Structures are given as C-alpha cells and as structure tokens.
Amino acid sequence: MRKYLTVTLIGCILGIHTLKGQDDLLDLLEQESNQEETTDITYATFKATRVINGQSVEMTSAGVLSFIIAHRFGKISDGIDQFFGLDQSTIRFGLEYGISDKLNVAIGRSSFQKTYDGYIKYKFLSQSTGARSFPFSAVLYSELAVNSSDFPDPDRKNYFSSRLSYTHQILLARKISKSFSLQLTPTLVHRNLVETELDENDIPALGAGARIKLSSRVSLNAEYFYQFSEPNREKTFDGVAIGFDIETGGHVFQLHFTNAQGMIERYFITETRDDFFKGDIFFGFNINRVFTIVPNKEAK
Amino acid sequence: MKSRITLLILIAGLSINALAQNKYICRNGHASFYSKAMAENIEAHNNQTSAILDQETGELAVSIPITGFQFEKALMQEHFNENYMESGKFPKATFRGKIVNYESIDLNASKNSVDISGDITIHGVTKPLLISGVLENVSGDLVGSTKFDLKVADFEIKIPKVVINNIAETIHVTVDLELKAPAN
Numbered sequence: 397m398r399k400y401l402t403v404t405l406i407g408c409i410l411g412i413h414t415l416k417g418q419d420d421l422l423d424l425l426e427q428e429s430n431q432e433e434t435t436d437i438t439y440a441t442f443k444a445t446r447v448i449n450g451q452s453v454e455m456t457s458a459g460v461l462s463f464i465i466a467h468r469f470g471k472i473s474d475g476i477d478q479f480f481g482l483d484q485s486t487i488r489f490g491l492e493y494g495i496s497d498k499l500n501v502a503i504g505r506s507s508f509q510k511t512y513d514g515y516i517k518y519k520f521l522s523q524s525t526g527a528r529s530f531p532f533s534a535v536l537y538s539e540l541a542v543n544s545s546d547f548p549d550p551d552r553k554n555y556f557s558s559r560l561s562y563t564h565q566i567l568l569a570r571k572i573s574k575s576f577s578l579q580l581t582p583t584l585v586h587r588n589l590v591e592t593e594l595d596e597n598d599i600p601a602l603g604a605g606a607r608i609k610l611s612s613r614v615s616l617n618a619e620y621f622y623q624f625s626e627p628n629r630e631k632t633f634d635g636v637a638i639g640f641d642i643e644t645g646g647h648v649f650q651l652h653f654t655n656a657q658g659m660i661e662r663y664f665i666t667e668t669r670d671d672f673f674k675g676d677i678f679f680g681f682n683i684n685r686v687f688t689i690v691p692n693k694e695a696k
Numbered sequence: 697m698k699s700r701i702t703l704l705i706l707i708a709g710l711s712i713n714a715l716a717q718n719k720y721i722c723r724n725g726h727a728s729f730y731s732k733a734m735a736e737n738i739e740a741h742n743n744q745t746s747a748i749l750d751q752e753t754g755e756l757a758v759s760i761p762i763t764g765f766q767f768e769k770a771l772m773q774e775h776f777n778e779n780y781m782e783s784g785k786f787p788k789a790t791f792r793g794k795i796v797n798y799e800s801i802d803l804n805a806s807k808n809s810v811d812i813s814g815d816i817t818i819h820g821v822t823k824p825l826l827i828s829g830v831l832e833n834v835s836g837d838l839v840g841s842t843k844f845d846l847k848v849a850d851f852e853i854k855i856p857k858v859v860i861n862n863i864a865e866t867i868h869v870t871v872d873l874e875l876k877a878p879a880n
C-alpha cells in the first residue's frame with residue numbers, strides 16, 4: 397500500500413511540473429539567460445556634466461561634442477537700477493569632447509578675467525549593479541586656467557606663468573536612488589600668483605553636490621565648496637549654488653542662483669567675494685547641447 | 697529503502713531535466729525598432745534578445761533587456777532608458793505566446809509560416825499581441841523572423857509635447873531569432 401502511495405505521489409509531482417506550462421517557460425528562459433548575468437553600469441547620475449558651477453561625474457560620451465554656454469548676471473542685490481543684475485553679465489563658452497566614454501577633454505573661455513581654460517576628465521571607476529556591483533563613480537579632473545587680462549601692477553616684473561592656475565579634483569558620486577544623487581569633490585586649487593604674501597597659493601577644498609529629481613526631466617541641484625584655508629576664508633566666502641536642471645531632447649538648461657561670479661574652479665571656489673546669505677546672489681544659467689560627431693557603431 | 701531513495705532522486709532528476717529538453721533556445725537574438733516622425737527617424741538595435749520555444753506545445757517566450765538597445769546617439773540611448781522606458785523599474789520586455797494551430801505544423805519542414813498569439817509586456821503594461829512570422833529549419837535549428845507594430849501610448853510611455861514631432865505614435869518592430877535545436 398505504502399509503495400503505491402509513494403509512486404502515485406511522485407507521479408503527481410511530475411504531473412504538476414508539466415502542467416505549469418507557460419509561466420515555467422519564461423522562468424526557464426530567465427534561468428538560462430541569467431547564467432551569463434550582465435553588469436549594469438549606472439547611468440544618469442546627474443543630468444549634465446556640471447552639478448552647477450562644479451563638475452559632475454557625468455561624462456560626455458564617446459564621439460560626442462558637448463557645447464556649454466554659461467552665463468552669470470550681476471548681483472540681485474544691486475536692485476532695480478541694474479535690473480537685479482540682468483544688466484551685467486559674464487559668459488563662458490566651452491567645448492567638451494568624448495575621446496571615449498571614460499576620457500573627456502575640453503577647452504573654454506570666460507569673459508570674467510578673460511580667462512582661457514582647458515581640462516581633462518577621466519572616469520576611472522563606474523557605479524554598477526548586477527554581476528559585478530560597485531557602489532560609486534569616481535572621476536579625475538585636472539584643469540589649467542590662463543588669465544589673459546592685464547596685470548594689476550604693470551610696473552612689477554610680470555611673468556607669463558603668473559597668469560596660470562591649476563585645479564585638481566577627484567569627483568566621487570553615488571546615484572543613491574532613481575531620484576537622489578550625491579557627490580563629494582576633494583579639490584586642490586593652485587594659483588601661481590596671489591595678491592599678497594599672506595595669501596596661500598595652494599588651497600585645498602571639499603565640494604559637496606546633490607541632486608533631487610522632481611520629475612523625469614526636472615531636477616533640483618545644490619552645491620557647496622568648503623575651503624580649508626584660514627587666510628583665504630577671511631577674504632572670501634565659500635561658493636554656494638542652488639538651481640534647477642531642465643532637460644529637453646538634446647539640451648539641458650541649468651538655471652541657478654549662486655554667490656560666485658566666476659565659472660572656473662579657481663574663481664568660484666577660492667575667489668568668491670560675495671555673501672550668499674546676505675543677498676549677494678547672481679542669477680545664472682548653463683545651456684548644454686550635444687552633437688554626435690562619431691555615431692555609435694554598435695547601433696546596427 | 698536505499699534503492700527506493702535512489703529511484704526517487706533519479707526520477708526527480710529526470711523530471712528537472714525534462715524541463716530543459718524539447719526546448720529550442722536562442723541566446724543572442726536580434727530585435728530592433730524604427731520610429732519615423734516629422735523631425736527625425738529613430739532606430740535602435742538589441743543583440744541580447746533571448747527566446748525559448750517548446751517543441752511539444754508550440755509555446756514561445758521571448759525576453760529583451762531594455763538597456764541592450766543601442767542607438768547611434770548616446771544621449772538618445774540614455775533618455776530612452778532613463779525617461780521613457782524607465783529601465784531601472786522595468787528592465788525587460790517579455791512576450792509569451794503559442795503558435796496557432798501548432799498541431800498542423802511540422803518543425804522539420806524547411807519553411808513554416810506561423811501565427812503566434814500571446815501577450816507582450818513592455819514598461820510594466822501587458823497587452824495581447826498576434827504576430828505573423830516565418831520559421832525556417834536550417835540543419836535542425838530554427839531561424840525565426842517577424843515584423844509587427846506597437847503603439848507607444850498602449851504601454852503608458854509618455855512623450856512630452858516638446859518632442860512630439862520626434863517620436864512616432866506607432867513603432868515598427870523587427871525580431872530575428874536563431875533557435876538552437878534541443879540537445880537530445
């Protein structure tokens with residue numbers, strides 16, 4: 397009796413297996429495909445290659461040329477006379493090119509202090525999930541800026557090298573959820589020529605940036621750079637910025653308020669002379685537009 | 697008692713094996729879509745499509761990872777995944793169906809015109825789908841191809857007014873699969 401019961405039981409179990417049909421078929425397919433589980437590299441940590449003033453871990457893709465126009469107007473606290481700052485403006489044009497998805501080079505020029513800049517960005521770690529998961533993205537950033545305006549003291553012996561400043565950063569960011577990303581930016585700014593002997597040529601700083609997605613195309617971004625330099629903290633304020641990113645097709649518009657008028661790291665991190673919390677705020681915007689120069693060959 | 701346990705394990709093992717037998721499997725199939733609109737035409741190709749066909753029942757299941765779609769423009773690919781398809785939430789598009797009148801189909805014939813009736817799930821929305829295609833027998837393996845149209849709005853994919861001239865309402869889809877014959 398027991399024997400027949402066991403066999404019947406086994407028979408039923410086998411029968412149930414074959415009856416499950418279609419659901420099993422898709423599950424079986426999932427099993428077969430998951431044998432080679434893929435690694436998904438996290439994308440769209442930020443909507444643009446800048447958080448606001450500072451760089452973000454986003455890279456311009458391979459074969460793509462990114463054109464950035466950045467505007468900063470005058471101080472809102474200047475009042476109606478200056479139309480709340482809109483009467484004055486400084487501008488930076490920049491072109492960024494993706495040599496590869498991980499290596500970008502760029503050049504630009506700002507009307508503020510008539511400064512030319514060039515930089516290299518290299519993404520050496522990417523946040524990923526799946527087969528090989530990694531918690532954050534990391535990018536190396538090195539910039540050279542050349543101030544081409546007239547020297548403040550023409551009677552002194554002025555060197556070309558005095559025009560130069562360098563900025564080095566490591567950008568560390570994590571897309572914490574679909575709507576929230578956080579970035580920390582340890583920075584070193586080196587200025588060849590500073591105003592007085594008491595000013596420091598090397599200023600380390602730490603930047604923090606965050607973005608919250610309000611909808612699929614709009615996000616709220618905020619940024620703060622803390623300077624580790626007592627002498628400089630007495631003369632300047634830390635750079636603060638808050639703004640919105642609006643993405644439409646091939647453009648990203650970044651509209652923001654900041655206390656920094658310069659658009660290069662040297663200026664907005666170490667030479668901001670305005671107090672955000674006293675209303676010395678500049679309205680500004682960045683427009684990012686991408687052009688595909690070398691199309692993706694895998695799209696066939 | 698020991699021999700009975702061995703027998704039980706043997707039978708259990710066979711039954712699990714039975715699930716994988718009689719199944720044609722495709723691991724690197726090709727799926728592509730084409731959108732023709734006033735402002736621009738958009739095309740993307742996916743070579744990570746997988747599919748399984750049950751020889752006994754004529755049932756077909758297809759799975760397409762959305763992030764596997766390659767576009768010529770990298771930014772377009774990012775927007776496709778991040779804004780339109782929300783690939784983080786819905787990583788795969790799947791189809792489950794059955795060949796209509798499968799009893800009258802002989803998979804060993806060199807060419808079969810087939811209709812497959814089933815459901816397609818995209819962006820978390822499931823809709824019934826009837827597709828027509830061709831199954832060719834090439835040395836025992838089956839090469840299947842089909843073309844069909846899908847309406848973007850059917851799958852709750854929102855197209856903002858600003859790009860309404862860039863994305864068509866109806867998308868043309870092509871799927872090509874090489875289904876390898878079962879091991880036995």
